[in-house]
Amino acid sequence: MSLSSRRLGFHYFPDDRHYGATDLAAWLPVLKDFSASWLVVRASASRSVPETFLRGLLDEGIQPVIHLPAQIGRLSSTELEPLLSAYAAWGVHHVVVFDRPNLRSTWDASEWSRVGLVERFLDRIVPLWSLQIDLGLTPSMPPLEPGGDYWDTAFLEAALKGLARRGQETMLDKLSLCCYAWTFGRALDWGAGGPAAWPESHPYHTPEGSQDQRGLRLPEWYASIGEAACGRALPLLVIGGGAVPPPGSEEPSVAFEQNAGVARWLFSDEAPESLKVFAFFLLSAGATDPEAHAAWFAAPDTPNHNTDLIRRTLVASSKRPRAKSLGHYILLPPGPPDPRMWGLAAKVVARNPGAVGFSKEEARHAGRVTVLAPPQAIGNDVTAELHEAGVQVERIDPADLELD
C-alpha cells in the first residue's frame, strides 16, 4: 500500500455510544471496502473506548485516533494518566486531547480574556504531552478551528515557537499536528500553495482576490508554519475533513461529490508529504444528531450519498501510477563530499546513467534509486519511505565497491 493510500481514514460517529461488538462487526466491512487505514473516534475522559473495539480495528490494520474534546483546563495529566496508559497498552498511538483551543467557547470566559492565551494553553498541554511521550503515545496538537476566534495560523505559530522557547525540542521532534480541513464549499484548490502563495492574506482579513487557509489546502499552510517554526515539516493528521453538505442543503449530493476531488488530491503529489492522515467527516451519525447531515452512511448498508463514486475514485486514484520526473537517482549519504564516494558514484553512473545527489526528497521523484551508502549512513527507514513513494530501490554498500 502506498503512503498516500495509507492516509485515508474516516471520522467515526460524533458521539461515544457506538463501540459495541455489533458496531465493530457492522462497520469494519465498510472501512475495509474503502481501504481505510485510520478511524478517528470520539471519547470522553470519564470512560474509555472499549479495548475490544480498538483491538478489532488494530487487528484489521486500522489505526484508531482517539479524540478527547474537553474545555481547556478541565483535564489534567493526573486525571488522564490511567486512561492514556490503558490506550497505550492496547496499542493505540494517537490520543488527541482538547479540541479547537483557538475558540472562545472552549475556554472559561474570564480565562479567555487574559493575556498569554497560547502560553497558558501550553502550560496545560505540555504536561499531557510529556505524559504521552512517557507512555509511548504520540503527542498531538489538538485541531484548531480554521480561522477561529484566535486566528488559527497565529495560534499554531505561537504555540510551536513557545514550545521551542521552552526548550521542548524532544517534544517538538515527536509532535503531530491535528487539524480540520473542510472545503467550506470553496474550490478544492482554495489556498493552494500556502502562505507563500498568498502573502496578502492576513489574520482576520483576506483581501478580494486573495485566498487563505480556510479550505481543503489548510494542511499546506500548517506544514509551512511547522517548517518555519521548527525547521521541518511536522506530521499532519486531518481528523475531520472533506466536503460536507451544509445542513438543509437542497442538493446535498453536489456538495458531497466534491469529495471525489478531495480523494484525487489525496493521492496526488499536491498533498504535502507530511500529511499522514486524512479522515473524511463523517462516517455515520444518528438521525437526530445535529451532525447527521454530514454522515456518509445512515447504516452500514444505507449510504446517504453516492459513496460508491468516492470509493471508485479512491480505488482508481490509488492505482494510478504517479509520474516520475527522474529515471534514476544515486542517493549519497549527507555530509561533506567524499572524493572516493564521487568516484564510486561515477562508477555506478557509468553503468546506469542517472542523477547524483544527497536529497531523499529529490530521490522520491525518481523511478529508481540507488542508495550508495551503508545502512548506518542512510537508514532503512529512508529506503522504506522511498518504497512507499513507489520508487524501486537498490542499495550498494560502498565497502563492496572498489575504485579502479
Next chain:
Amino acid sequence: MIDRDTLFHIFGAARASGRPDFARSLAADWLARWPHDLEVQFVMAQVEVDQGDAKSAARRLRQVIATDPEYVEAYDLLGTAARASGDPLRASLAEACGRVLRKVDTPDAEGPAWLAHLATALASLGSGDPQRAAREAQDALLLDPDVPLPSLVLMRALEASGEHLAAVATARAAHDRWPECVAFTLSLAEDLIDRNEHARAVEYLHRAAANDPTGRVALRLLGSDHPYRSLWSDSFQADVSRPIPAEVAAVLGDNRLAGASPAAHDVPTAATAGMATVGTAGSSPPVAETAFGAAVAFAGSSAAEDEVSPAGMPPDAAGIDDGPEPRPEPWESFRGPDSGDGKGGESPELEKVRADFNRMAARLRVAEASADFERRQPAYIVLSSRTRLLQRFGPDRFDRLDEAMADLVEAVQTRPGWSAYAFFPDDPASLKSFGLTPIDPGNAWQVKLRLNDLDRALAKRGEMIGAVLIIGGNRVVPFHTLPNPTDDDDQAVASDNPYSTSDENYLAPEWPVGRLPVEDDVDPLVKILREAAVQHAWSSRPMGLLERFRTWLRGGMGRLFGSRPRSLGYSASIWRKASMAVFRAIGDPQSMVTSPPATVGSLPAEAVRPSTLSYYNLHGIEDGPEWFGHRDPLRDTDVDTEFPVALRPQDIVNGGRAPKIVFSEACYGAHVEDRTADDAIALKFLASGSQAVVGSTEISYGSVTPPLIGADLLGRYFWDQLNLGLPVGEALRRAKLSLVAEMHRRQGFLDGEDQKTLISFVLYGDPLYIAFPLPRGTTAKAPARPAGRPKDIKVACALGSPSIPVAELQPETYDRVKSIVAQYLPGLENASAQIHAQHCGCDGQGHACPCSQLGLKGLPAETEQTMVVTLSKQIPDGGRRHVHFARLTLDSTGKVLKLAVSR
C-alpha cells in the same frame, strides 16, 4: 452567578440603600473574575470614594486612565478622589484633562503648559488640521506629562497626516511606558500584521482584548464591525460570594431578587447610564413605582448629575451622605463590619434553630456555626514576594507564574464559601485594595505582620484568612528562624508556624499554611499551581445524577468492605513498634516495610507500588539527601550495616506512582534550602506529583515504643484528622493543636521536644488539598478557625542554666538511664550527657527559647521539678556522619518520665 447587567442593577440598589460596603464586595467579586473591566473598576472607585478610601480610588482610576486615556468620567472622578486624598495638584490636572477632552473649557493659565498644547492639538485634530495637531502634541510631550493622553493624540495626528511610520513609532514608545493602554496595543498589532508578524500581531490583539474585555475602547477605535471582534468575550458572569442584604433586596424589588433575576426588570443603573457603556445591554428605563423604582430614580438622577457636573462627581460624593455604617441585622452579622453577635442571651427558640443548623452543617460537612469558631468567610491567601520572584525568574517567567497563581486564586473562588487573593506584601498594587503599604519581603517578621494586617483588612469585608499558600522557598518568602527549644545541634528552627497565627503565639496555629518551596525553576511551580487550580475547579463542579449514584455506591461499598486508600509505611527497624502505632491509622501495620532488611537496592514490592498515603519514619541527616534505616541489634542480627540507605531522591519515580500525601518524621526531612529535587527527597516528591509533603526542617524527635510522643504523635494525629476528610493543611494544624492538648494532659506543659515538633514540622503543598477524592459536589470539611486564642499554653525550658555534672546524679538514677538507653538505643549508653533542670518561667537569660520569647506561662510553682538528660553521639558511617540525640526527662526521684530520640 450574575451577569453584567444584573451587577449594575445591584450596584445601584446597594448605593441607594446605603450599603456601599456591599457594592464594594460585589465589585471585588466581579473584578476577581474580570480584573480589567474598566466600568466596574470605575464603579469600585466610586464606592471607594463614597467610603472615604480616596487614595485607593485614585490609584485605581489612574490605572483605568492608563488603559483608556479617553475615559472622561474617570478623569472627573480622579479629580474628586485626588482632592479628597490631599493631592490638589493631581486633582486639578485630572479635572483639566477631563475638560480638555470634553472641549468645554480651555486650561487655566496656572496649569501645566502641556495642557494648553494638548487642548490646541485636540482642537486642531477636530478641525481637520492634523499637522498642527501633531506639532502641538509634540510640544506637549516635550514637557514629559505623566499621562498617556498626549502620546495618544500625537499618534492620531500623525496617522491623520499620513505619517504612518511616525505614528507607529510613537505608539511603540508610548506602549513601552503604558503597556496596558489599549489604543497603543491595537496600533502596534495592526503594524505587526502589515509586517507579516502574524503570531505577534494576534497576541497583541488578544492582549488588547484582555485589557479591555468589554471592548469599549476597541469599539470606539475600530468601529462596531471590526474584524477582530471574535477575540472579545461576549458573555460576562461572575459568582457573588455574599448574600444580598435585606435593604438592597428591598430596593431591588420586594426581596424578589433571590428568586428572580433583577435583569428581568431591564432597567439601567447609575453606573451604566453614566459611563457611556459600550457592548452591554443598557436599554432605557421603565421606572416602576416601587422601592426598586426609587432606586432607579436615584440612579437616574445620579447619571444626570454626572452629565452636568464638570467634575462628574457622584451625588453622594457631592454632598449626599450615606450616613454611618449600618449596623447589620443579627441574621447577617457574619458578614457585616460589626458582627453584632455580642454575648447577649439568645431566646430558646433561637438556640433551637441554631442547633438545627449545626446538625445540618454537620451533615453537609461544613464548619459548625458555633460561637467558638469564626463565622467570617474564609479567604485563601496565595502569598509570595513579587520582587523576589522577579529577581529569581525574570519578567517573562514571572508573568507565567503570576498567571498560574491567578488561576489558582480564581479556582478557589469558585469553591462555595471561599474567597481567594494573591498577596504580595512587597507590591503596592497587591496591597492597595487592602489599604496596606509594602514591606521588605526578606524580613519574615514583617511579612507575618503584613499578613496579620491583611487579616484585619479582610475582617472589614466579613472575611478572614482561611488558609495560606506560600509560593517559593526561603529565598522568596523566608522561613521564620525561631529559637531552638532543645539543646541539640540545631542553631535555630526554620518554621512557617508564625505565618499561621494572628498574634505572636506561634505554637498554636490558627489557620493552615502550606508552601511550595520550589525556587530553582518556574515550570514545576506553574505545573503544581495549575494542577491545584484544576482540582479546586473540579471539586466545585456540580455533580450529575449518575455520578451521584456512583458516588453513593462507591461510598457504600467502601464502608461495607472497609476499603482504604492504598498506603505505605516505611520505618527504621529499631522504631517499628512506634511506627506501627502511627501507621495503623492508614494501613495494616503488618504490611509496614522496615529498614533493614529493606534498603535502596532491595526494596520490597510494597515500597514501590503506587500509594495514596505514605508514612516514613526513617533517619535523616542535614548534609545528605538520603533517608536511612536503623538496625535493631536484637532483631536484625544478620545485618552488618547500622544505617542502611533506605530511600534516595532517585528512588521516587514519576508516572503516577508518587504518593499523594507524605508524612516523614526524618530529621531534616523538609530541609530544602539551596537544594533541588535531585538532592532533597521532599522536593523530589513534589516534582513527582505528590500533593503534600509534611516533614521537619530540623532535627525531630519521636518515641521508640508507644506511648507516642513528638513526631510520632503528630503523625498519628495527622493521619486521624485526614481520615475525617479534612484538607491536608487543616489536618496538620489540628494535629499540632491535638499534640498540645495531649502533652498538657500528660505532663502539664510542653517540653523542648514538644515545642520543636510543633514549630519544625511544615507542610509543602496546597493546604486545601483533600487526600481522598470526595464525591464531586460534596464540600470538604472546611477549616474551622477558633474565635479566640489559647491563653493557657504552658511551656517548659531546659536551656540556659549550667549543665549539672553527671556525678551529681544519684548513682542508681544514672544506672537506670543507662540501662534504659542500652535496652532501647544500644550504642548510646556511653554517649556524652548534658543534664539540665527544666525551668519554671524562663527569663531567657543567656539563651533564646520560645518560652521566654513568647512570654507564655511557665510551669506553675507547685509543679514537681524535672530534669532533662540529653545524650548525644556521632556515629561515622562511610562518608556520612550520623548524629543521634536521646532526651530523657526524669522526675525528682530519678524516675524516667519520657524518652525521646532523634530521627
